[in-house]
Amino acid sequence: MIQLVGLAAPIIGAAFLVLFRQRAPGPVTVGLLACAAGIAASIIGLLSEKSVFLGRDLEGMTHHLEMWGMVRLSVIALTVVLLMTAAGLGPHVSPTWIPLLLTGGVSSAAGAALRFVPIDLGPEHEGLTFLALMVSEALQFGLIGIGMILMCLAVVASRPAKDGRDEPLALARRIAGSLWRLRRSLLRS
Secondary structure, three states: OHHHHHHHHHHHHHHHHHHOHHHOHHHHHHHHHHHHHHHHHHHHHHHHHHHOOOOOOHHHHHHHHHHHHHHHHHHHHHHHHHHHHHHHOOOOOOOOHHHHHHHHHHHHHHHHHHOOOOOOOOHHHHHHHHHHHHHHHHHHHHHHHHHHHHHHHHHHOOOOOOOOOOOHHHHHHHHHHHHHHHHHHHHHO
16 A cells, blocks of 8 residues: 555645646746656656566565665655755745655655665575565655655645635645545445
């Protein structure tokens, strides 16, 4: 589930940016460039995971995942820098965007830091090491994805509103609440 959030984060973030683009056209443009880089990172992740099993032993699969994970992480670093830049551009009417940006940055940094936690259970447990690496990668990009969504919200939050609509954060809370209720109802069924 968390990996799905990580993969969909650039699209979710871009949707918020497009929906509230009138609030900050310049920063939104930079934010959309960041989301495009995030989508590229998601594609890299999908392709690397799908190609990991092609004619490799467990050690080769682990090396493949680690190498493409670093490439994906580099593209995500560009995404985070662009989103932080976009959030800081232009006028804000209140400082509510700052906690969003900081929380998104911390979440992304925590996800990125997981990449550097060594996972090696020894040569007699290569399969378990590979599985732990896959779980770690899912958690990494889930945390980064959550951070990316928060930073996209920071780009459009607390901007001068010309359209009279709710603040982006209020919409995000309603959507998150609806998704949480849907998840709970599906789990009960």
